[in-house]
Amino acid sequence: MRQADSDQLETINADLVEVTRLVGSAMNRATQALLDADLQLAEAVIDFDAKVDILTASIEERCFELVALKTSTGADLRSILGSMKMSSSLERMGDLAEHVAKQARMRHPKVAVPQEVRGTFAEMGGLAEAIVNKTGSVIATKDVSMCADIARHDEDMDRLHRELFTIVLSPSWKYGVEEAIDVTLLSRFYERYADHAVSVSKRVVTIVTGEPYVAVSLVN
Amino acid sequence: MRQADSDQLETINADLVEVTRLVGSAMNRATQALLDADLQLAEAVIDFDAKVDILTASIEERCFELVALKTSTGADLRSILGSMKMSSSLERMGDLAEHVAKQARMRHPKVAVPQEVRGTFAEMGGLAEAIVNKTGSVIATKDVSMCADIARHDEDMDRLHRELFTIVLSPSWKYGVEEAIDVTLLSRFYERYADHAVSVSKRVVTIVTGEPYVAVSLVN
Incomplete structure (x- = not known):
């Protein structure tokens, strides 16, 4: 690979890290807009997604x-093709943050999630932030030892997703169908967001190790 | 491009068409399993997804x-890279068919969708079949004139998806939260399935025309 191409590949990698920062910030602010029924913030997140799409x-x-x-062979070629895949997953993470913001906007001035599950969504927002930050670090450093953390965060997200089902389906659920649907869809958006972060991390592993994607497991 | 490579690219294209057939059959049978609460068929669809993943x-x-x-340049290279993207979307369509089947299995021996919305799901299943068939034809023939049909089917799917929201949120909804959640999630699986088919069709357009993906519109 020529120096100019190697530089270009480094720029692409830096831009992927930048996209993790953008979609991390988007989900962070979407969570805040959701929990505070902050219409202006929700609108800002929705507008912001165009930036992710362009990059x-x-x-x-x-x-x-x-x-x-x-001019690229072996690991460099894997890196370029892997970057294309990562870019798609990250773009989708931006969409999911936008979906959360849209749900917040739709229910404004009401808060889209009942008081009872606010804490769980705050926790999901925190996990989303942790997982996307670590995904950015894995892309930047190619240090795949962090992937076990990412897998653990994803498991925690899945657990919260299941917990929310249990809550909305329990006889003590005192809200209506609309609230139950909002909780279900929002919860799925966070869960899918984490799945895509896992998928991005697995791509980095394929680049570093040369393993085929389907064979990669983030858990040791 | 050498003849051997050109043959390989043709085989890849034929395999993509085969995957549309597989995920079309999977969604078809998943719909049937859903509407008939057919456990055996649901299990078969779930097992079947491994085949899609392998291909x-x-x-x-x-x-x-x-x-x-x-050895590939220009349109051939676009075709190869586009095939990688299409393969990811089709793989995801298989997952969505599997999700429908899993929902059918979870509620067995009950039917996961109330009588009132059975017709809508049958219609969604029909649309999914039409859209995946046309997507297969577009991949096989590169005749992108069919893409307008695909876009129209997708719009119909979105309309049914919105209709289902209206139904479960109407005061006349006589079922509970669980049924509402099942309907919401299932409806989203069909809607996403159609979105991925649209995405695959747009990829074929990028291959045929050289337009960038983001600029492609399937509607004239």
């Missing part, structure tokens, strides 16, 4: 151009 | 190898 489209385009140069 | 992983692997040969 991920540009990453994909630059990956394509880099492949077309035919 | 899509193999497509991805072969695309990688083809890129690594560095």
